Amino acid sequence: MKRHRLPGWSLWITLALTLLIHPGAGAKETSTPNILFVLTDNTGWGDFGAYGGGEARGAPSPNVDRMAREGLLLQNFNTEPQCTPSRSALMTGRFAIRSGNQSVPIGVPYYGLVPWEITIAELLSERGYATGMFGKWHLGKTEGRFPTDQGFDVWYGIPNSTDESIWISPDEIRNFTNAGDLEETLPESQVPWVMEARKGEKPEKLKRYDLKERRRIDAELTRRTIEFMSKHARAKKPFFAFVPLTATHYPTLPHPDFDGKTGYGEYADMLVQTDHYLGRMLSALEELGVEDNTLVVFTADNGPEDPDNGNDRFNGWTGPWAGTYFTAREGGLRAPCILRWPGKIPPGRRSNEIVHIVDFFTTLARLAGAKVPSDRPIDGLDLSDFLLGKSDKSGREGFPIFVGNDFYALKWRNWKVHYIWQESKYSPKEVLSTVPKVVNLITDPREERQVAEPYNTWIQYPMMKVLADFQKSVKQYPNVPLGAPDSYKPSN
Amino acid sequence: MKRHRLPGWSLWITLALTLLIHPGAGAKETSTPNILFVLTDNTGWGDFGAYGGGEARGAPSPNVDRMAREGLLLQNFNTEPQCTPSRSALMTGRFAIRSGNQSVPIGVPYYGLVPWEITIAELLSERGYATGMFGKWHLGKTEGRFPTDQGFDVWYGIPNSTDESIWISPDEIRNFTNAGDLEETLPESQVPWVMEARKGEKPEKLKRYDLKERRRIDAELTRRTIEFMSKHARAKKPFFAFVPLTATHYPTLPHPDFDGKTGYGEYADMLVQTDHYLGRMLSALEELGVEDNTLVVFTADNGPEDPDNGNDRFNGWTGPWAGTYFTAREGGLRAPCILRWPGKIPPGRRSNEIVHIVDFFTTLARLAGAKVPSDRPIDGLDLSDFLLGKSDKSGREGFPIFVGNDFYALKWRNWKVHYIWQESKYSPKEVLSTVPKVVNLITDPREERQVAEPYNTWIQYPMMKVLADFQKSVKQYPNVPLGAPDSYKPSN
Numbered sequence: 001m002k003r004h005r006l007p008g009w010s011l012w013i014t015l016a017l018t019l020l021i022h023p024g025a026g027a028k029e030t031s032t033p034n035i036l037f038v039l040t041d042n043t044g045w046g047d048f049g050a051y052g053g054g055e056a057r058g059a060p061s062p063n064v065d066r067m068a069r070e071g072l073l074l075q076n077f078n079t080e081p082q083c084t085p086s087r088s089a090l091m092t093g094r095f096a097i098r099s100g101n102q103s104v105p106i107g108v109p110y111y112g113l114v115p116w117e118i119t120i121a122e123l124l125s126e127r128g129y130a131t132g133m134f135g136k137w138h139l140g141k142t143e144g145r146f147p148t149d150q151g152f153d154v155w156y157g158i159p160n161s162t163d164e165s166i167w168i169s170p171d172e173i174r175n176f177t178n179a180g181d182l183e184e185t186l187p188e189s190q191v192p193w194v195m196e197a198r199k200g201e202k203p204e205k206l207k208r209y210d211l212k213e214r215r216r217i218d219a220e221l222t223r224r225t226i227e228f229m230s231k232h233a234r235a236k237k238p239f240f241a242f243v244p245l246t247a248t249h250y251p252t253l254p255h256p257d258f259d260g261k262t263g264y265g266e267y268a269d270m271l272v273q274t275d276h277y278l279g280r281m282l283s284a285l286e287e288l289g290v291e292d293n294t295l296v297v298f299t300a301d302n303g304p305e306d307p308d309n310g311n312d313r314f315n316g317w318t319g320p321w322a323g324t325y326f327t328a329r330e331g332g333l334r335a336p337c338i339l340r341w342p343g344k345i346p347p348g349r350r351s352n353e354i355v356h357i358v359d360f361f362t363t364l365a366r367l368a369g370a371k372v373p374s375d376r377p378i379d380g381l382d383l384s385d386f387l388l389g390k391s392d393k394s395g396r397e398g399f400p401i402f403v404g405n406d407f408y409a410l411k412w413r414n415w416k417v418h419y420i421w422q423e424s425k426y427s428p429k430e431v432l433s434t435v436p437k438v439v440n441l442i443t444d445p446r447e448e449r450q451v452a453e454p455y456n457t458w459i460q461y462p463m464m465k466v467l468a469d470f471q472k473s474v475k476q477y478p479n480v481p482l483g484a485p486d487s488y489k490p491s492n
Numbered sequence: 493m494k495r496h497r498l499p500g501w502s503l504w505i506t507l508a509l510t511l512l513i514h515p516g517a518g519a520k521e522t523s524t525p526n527i528l529f530v531l532t533d534n535t536g537w538g539d540f541g542a543y544g545g546g547e548a549r550g551a552p553s554p555n556v557d558r559m560a561r562e563g564l565l566l567q568n569f570n571t572e573p574q575c576t577p578s579r580s581a582l583m584t585g586r587f588a589i590r591s592g593n594q595s596v597p598i599g600v601p602y603y604g605l606v607p608w609e610i611t612i613a614e615l616l617s618e619r620g621y622a623t624g625m626f627g628k629w630h631l632g633k634t635e636g637r638f639p640t641d642q643g644f645d646v647w648y649g650i651p652n653s654t655d656e657s658i659w660i661s662p663d664e665i666r667n668f669t670n671a672g673d674l675e676e677t678l679p680e681s682q683v684p685w686v687m688e689a690r691k692g693e694k695p696e697k698l699k700r701y702d703l704k705e706r707r708r709i710d711a712e713l714t715r716r717t718i719e720f721m722s723k724h725a726r727a728k729k730p731f732f733a734f735v736p737l738t739a740t741h742y743p744t745l746p747h748p749d750f751d752g753k754t755g756y757g758e759y760a761d762m763l764v765q766t767d768h769y770l771g772r773m774l775s776a777l778e779e780l781g782v783e784d785n786t787l788v789v790f791t792a793d794n795g796p797e798d799p800d801n802g803n804d805r806f807n808g809w810t811g812p813w814a815g816t817y818f819t820a821r822e823g824g825l826r827a828p829c830i831l832r833w834p835g836k837i838p839p840g841r842r843s844n845e846i847v848h849i850v851d852f853f854t855t856l857a858r859l860a861g862a863k864v865p866s867d868r869p870i871d872g873l874d875l876s877d878f879l880l881g882k883s884d885k886s887g888r889e890g891f892p893i894f895v896g897n898d899f900y901a902l903k904w905r906n907w908k909v910h911y912i913w914q915e916s917k918y919s920p921k922e923v924l925s926t927v928p929k930v931v932n933l934i935t936d937p938r939e940e941r942q943v944a945e946p947y948n949t950w951i952q953y954p955m956m957k958v959l960a961d962f963q964k965s966v967k968q969y970p971n972v973p974l975g976a977p978d979s980y981k982p983s984n
Contacts, residue, residue: 046811046812049567051544052543052544052545053812054842054844055567055844056568056811056812056844056937057812057937058906058934065840065842069561075546075547075548076548264934265935317812319538320538320544320548320549320809348561352546352547352548352552414550442549442550442756442760443550443756443757445548
């Protein structure tokens with residue numbers, strides 16, 4: 001322990017300020033690289049070969065592994081612990097609780113991004129980018145809250161989560177639930193649809209999103225992404241292709257071309273399918289001659305549903321980490337994340353620097369020469385120097401972890417303090433009211449052991465300060481309330 | 493499960509034959525690449541970055557990771573489950589039980605390779621190689637059983653295991669044991685020494701191998717390896733440098749230059765140290781201009797001592813696998829293994845094909861144009877086509893697993909059947925006399941779940957046949973008995 005450097009006051013003041021200040025305002029560069037951003041759903045940190053999984057887990061991943069050789073692999077990329085929060089953070093550069101998106105919506109009439117929010121798609125659009133989204137949104141299902149209301153020129157996909165596909169497939173539903181005839185009571189208004197939209201137009205319902213469609217949608221997303229990229233590459237227009245695939249979210253049903261391909265269950269099949277679709281998109285970039293001018297990001301929104309489920313339907317491997325999404329444990333927070341930009345991002349790098357999904361907003365804005373808003377707290381940091389190899393440090397020291405409305409934990413460097421402990425998604429929430437649980441993420445990656453008292457108490461100084469400053473910023477800029485109407489404007 | 497192809501009889505007959513036949517006899521190629529073979533001790537599958545660990549585990553491994561980018565990373569490289577057996581298998585190409593080396597020696601007057609055994613060093617020596625060994629032997633401590641009696645021109649290192657270093661360090665021993673004044677009873681004949689030897693001469697005792705030396709020995713091994721490689725590279729003589737480092741074996745005491753370097757304990761420090769020494773050897777190859785003509789192997793003799801020891805002295809990470817050495821579980825058997833040979837081994841490959849440590853004997857012989865013996869069973873397969881990228885398949889379907897004298901288990905493709913189950917090194921041995929435990933290593937990497945009966949019974953057909961054929965070969969060529977004298981000759 002003797003080598004841990006004690007941080008001075010200056011350190012956590014700096015840290016606190018990074019949560020308040022708006023980095024990237026006044027960006028110096030004015031380049032406009034294409035951006036292909038592929039986001040998978042509920043995927044384990046260790047699932048792909050470059051993270052130790054791949055073929056050893058029954059699912060070879062040559063394309064993901066190649067991206068890692070050619071780019072930067074992040075070992076400590078952190079998400080919010082649920083789908084909607086993570087996507088909200090990605091789109092806005094703000095911790096999801098600031099935007100009223102701290103929980104996945106269940107049974108509510110409307111939810112998602114209020115119009116007042118500013119997304120990365122809007123920033124890039126203003127910089128002259130063609131912006132296309134192909135996949136799952138999960139940030140609003142009502143008029144005014146679709147992707148094309150938030151900066152995307154075009155969108156094809158599903159508004160909510162992919163598990164809704166089991167709602168309308170009476171023939172298959174019994175394989176997945178014990179719900180009997182429940183599906184017959186589903187109100188027509190809640191039936192899920194595959195939708196298509198163009199900016200300024202009302203989205204069109206194309207077809208019901210049932211289990212058959214669920215198997216095929218990622219193939220269609222890939223096809224449309226390539227079509228979109230081809231169109232704009234040929235027109236020499238910079239593009240932002242955002243591709244939130246539905247794999248590997250429950251129900252894990254692969255495309256018929258991949259069903260049974262691995263022999264190790266549907267989850268493994270979907271990993272192989274995803275790697276294949278990524279490969280097709282990468283090949284398209286090469287064929288279009290824009291490989292060198294395109295930043296590719298491959299990542300996931302959070303960790304897997306059920307990594308240790310004890311049955312043969314293998315569901316994601318979290319590597320050294322434990323826990324699931326819907327918790328503040330590393331297995332839910334850490335996701336695979338690889339970035340490639342030939343000639344710009346040095347090849348073959350691995351880094352354990354902390355990066356948070358909010359950081360994409362500020363970093364992509366900076367790389368594209370866009371300005372981030374200054375009238376609201378932006379939590380994302382500009383990581384461009386880190387990505388481009390000009391710095392070994394990401395600059396991010398930590399972040400608060402909310403699960404729903406509750407402040408569960410704080411991660412700071414290689415430490416985490418848990419105020420509320422939850423083993424896994426379906427475990428009870430344990431409030432650690434007397435002594436919080438402080439863990440060392442390097443020596444105890446599964447977060448099982450309270451560290452000894454002297455460190456326990458010391459480490460909470462910088463951590464509590466981070467929280468206090470976050471709370472202060474919330475006081476100055478109140479969070480968007482959960483369930484805010486479209487008319488929401490901040491009161492400060 | 494439907495996609496598992498049922499093997500025909502021909503398959504397991506072929507497999508059975510591979511355990512008997514002597515592949516590589518009549519090698520076609522006559523090249524003489526240099527070989528640098530670095531072997532670490534009790535190291536976890538996941539400890540290095542390219543396997544998912546590295547910086548995320550507090551121990552960056554840039555040199556190991558670079559080797560992986562430039563070469564072939566094996567995800568399913570298998571050892572024998574103890575030090576002496578693994579080294580016996582590596583040197584002879586024969587499962588250790590055939591050579592009477594199935595256990596680490598404790599309290600015996602002599603042990604190791606009988607003179608009748610033929611090592612890879614002998615084969616390479618006959619092909620004109622300079623053969624040097626720098627490190628831990630653990631295959632004999634008496635005259636006639638040192639490395640220089642078994643094909644090495646020169647040797648510097650320790651004859652037995654590195655834990656002996658604590659025997660003669662009364663000042664430090666209390667940090668490691670509760671043995672009190674026990675050390676004072678150690679007979680002078682058992683005091684460990686650092687030794688140096690040349691072929692045809694009696695080894696010289698250089699200095700006592702105490703805890704101070706234990707910290708420094710790997711630096712000295714690295715220095716001497718580079719000196720050896722330099723001498724022969726300049727003389728244009730092909731060389732075989734075998735470097736069994738003492739890291740990361742207990743006591744995990746890093747060199748003073750690395751002590752406390754990571755802040756995450758001695759084990760992590762030793763990982764960083766090992767990566768650094770590997771880097772120095774790789775740089776030397778580059779400076780000598782022989783990088784392209786040198787096959788580099790970086791691997792370990794078996795899994796770690798205690799991967800889940802529950803204290804802050806972090807001891808190895810086994811990745812998805814569980815268990816320790818001295819068991820038949822994957823955590824003990826699987827070790828990191830990366831091979832690099834620029835221009836010959838295609839870069840950036842990962843493979844989950846089964847490879848066993850016995851296979852190096854036959855493969856290295858083949859690559860160097862040497863003939864393997866035909867008067868004894870050689871278990872090693874010729875993997876040269878696999879390494880050189882001419883084949884995706886290693887050709888190895890499985891192997892028997894002995895722990896000491898006991899037949900514990902059989903691994904076959906992605907399955908394993910346990911006849912004797914042992915949780916970890918210090919756990920009791922459970923004889924599964926009624927129903928063996930059959931596990932699927934892809935869907936259940938921790939080997940916790942018995943597979944359902946239809947598969948359980950089916951899978952044992954090809955497995956039992958492998959065992960029967962192994963036993964048949966043992967009947968034809970009896971194993972060297974444990975504790976055989978130097979005069980041992982086979983009776984068949």
